[in-house]
Amino acid sequence: MATNTATQDHPEITLTRRDGLKLAGLGLGSVAALGVGVGGVRAVTNGAFSAGSGDPYDLWHDWSSMTGIERVAAAGVLACNPHNTQPWRMIVDGDTIDVHSDPSRRMPLNDASGREHFAGLGCAVENMVIAAGSAGATSQVTLFPHGPASDHVARIALRKDRARQDRDLAAAIPHRHTNRGPYTSAPVDLSGFTEQSSRIEGANVLWIAEPTTREQLGRLYVEATKAITADTAQSTEAFSWFRSARSSIDKHRDGLTLDAQGLSDLALFAAKLLPAQSRTDGDAYWVKATREVHTATAAAYGVIVVDDVTDRSAQVNGGRLLARMHLTATALGLGLHHMNQITERIDRDTASGNPDVFSARWAALLGRPASGGLLSFRIGHPERTPGLSPRRSLDDVVAG
Numbered sequence: 048m049a050t051n052t053a054t055q056d057h058p059e060i061t062l063t064r065r066d067g068l069k070l071a072g073l074g075l076g077s078v079a080a081l082g083v084g085v086g087g088v089r090a091v092t093n094g095a096f097s098a099g100s101g102d103p104y105d106l107w108h109d110w111s112s113m114t115g116i117e118r119v120a121a122a123g124v125l126a127c128n129p130h131n132t133q134p135w136r137m138i139v140d141g142d143t144i145d146v147h148s149d150p151s152r153r154m155p156l157n158d159a160s161g162r163e164h165f166a167g168l169g170c171a172v173e174n175m176v177i178a179a180g181s182a183g184a185t186s187q188v189t190l191f192p193h194g195p196a197s198d199h200v201a202r203i204a205l206r207k208d209r210a211r212q213d214r215d216l217a218a219a220i221p222h223r224h225t226n227r228g229p230y231t232s233a234p235v236d237l238s239g240f241t242e243q244s245s246r247i248e249g250a251n252v253l254w255i256a257e258p259t260t261r262e263q264l265g266r267l268y269v270e271a272t273k274a275i276t277a278d279t280a281q282s283t284e285a286f287s288w289f290r291s292a293r294s295s296i297d298k299h300r301d302g303l304t305l306d307a308q309g310l311s312d313l314a315l316f317a318a319k320l321l322p323a324q325s326r327t328d329g330d331a332y333w334v335k336a337t338r339e340v341h342t343a344t345a346a347a348y349g350v351i352v353v354d355d356v357t358d359r360s361a362q363v364n365g366g367r368l369l370a371r372m373h374l375t376a377t378a379l380g381l382g383l384h385h386m387n388q389i390t391e392r393i394d395r396d397t398a399s400g401n402p403d404v405f406s407a408r409w410a411a412l413l414g415r416p417a418s419g420g421l422l423s424f425r426i427g428h429p430e431r432t433p434g435l436s437p438r439r440s441l442d443d444v445v446a447g
């Protein structure tokens with residue numbers, strides 16, 4: 048069951064700071080003392096008292112009471128997506144939704160091949176298919192109606208003609224969040240995913256739960272995370288999508304936030320009292336969390352596999368399956384945390400002509416060529432309830 052505190056098994060990760068302040072070492076009294084004066088002002092500025100509420104979070108709260116095509120489009124906006132770039136534009140015309148890529152939201156250094164960008168669009172497509180299905184509508188999905196080089200990623204034609212389906216997954220849409228906190232040591236029953244695992248043509252899930260392979264994969268994640276943080280250009284691009292201040296969240300309504308980092312309530316509150324982290328401090332925290340929390344507490348990893356990770360339709364279809372996996376995990380009460388550092392480094396090395404240091408080990412762990420391993424994630428029984436991430440409004444992304 049999810050709780051809001053760190054346990055003895057998984058001690059709280061400290062936010063690394065140049066002044067050596069360790070948040071985990073702060074007692075409640077210290078935090079209370081910090082909560083007045085400058086710290087108190089900063090706490091308000093950084094949204095310590097308004098997490099998950101206000102305009103950027105409205106869709107999460109309003110979705111269940113929405114109806115019709117608006118509800119379907121909103122389901123797309125609530126989908127998981129890389130770095131919360133929300134890479135979509137949608138055009139609604141009658142019962143048809145056209146989903147377009149927004150190229151200004153690509154991350155060429157962290158996602159050099161575009162696999163995550165197009166997978167994120169696939170996640171939005173599938174969330175919409177699921178929302179429509181739960182209302183009794185069939186979705187006819189046509190990928191890249193103008194060819195794979197086009198920004199027109201999908202056309203979804205809805206026809207209301209059958210019994211409702213996917214109702215459990217649809218009910219999970221407003222409760223699905225990426226959970227970056229610690230997971231318990233309880234094993235995960237993977238049979239709960241079987242029904243969904245082959246629902247999308249051309250994409251499947253490969254599970255890695257055997258302890259030795261899992262540990263090897265965990266070490267590879269840590270190494271890839273270090274490689275990203277050592278690459279100043281890649282790290283800087285990732286940092287540009289981090290929103291620290293509440294004003295920045297209100298302005299952009301996208302990107303990664305402190306609330307979504309899986310911190311304990313106390314560490315999160317303290318982090319909001321302190322000055323915003325620098326890029327390098329944030330990177331140091333990420334490497335430490337990857338080693339001591341993310342990989343140390345993963346019950347299993349899932350890898351979305353396709354025939355060819357460079358194929359645009361395979362990227363979208365892989366994303367569609369990923370969305371189903373995440374909603375299934377939510378419906379089962381499991382935490383899911385997308386972790387793509389290894390493939391981000393493979394694509395970055397390929398694009399920059401550097402020696403490929405990850406593909407061979409990635410392929411060995413998957414038991415198939417690296418060209419088949421599209422996206423990956425960890426799952427487990429979460430210790431904490433994840434925070435909400437912001438979303439742009441329907442008016443911002445939907446036309447028609």
Ligand SMILES: Cc1cc2nc3c(=O)[nH]c(=O)nc-3n(C[C@H](O)[C@H](O)[C@H](O)COP(=O)(O)O)c2cc1C
Pocket residue numbers: 125126127128129130131162163164166167170223224225226227302303307366369384385386387388422434435436
């Ligand atoms: C294709 C894809 C790749 C992602 N890669 C990562 C990742 O490597 N690390 C991570 O922490 N989150 C990753 N995420 C999760 C997103 O950051 C997350 O979905 C986004 O911030 C929105 O938050 P939400 O899922 O809680 O709604 C990924 C999501 C998708 C769909």
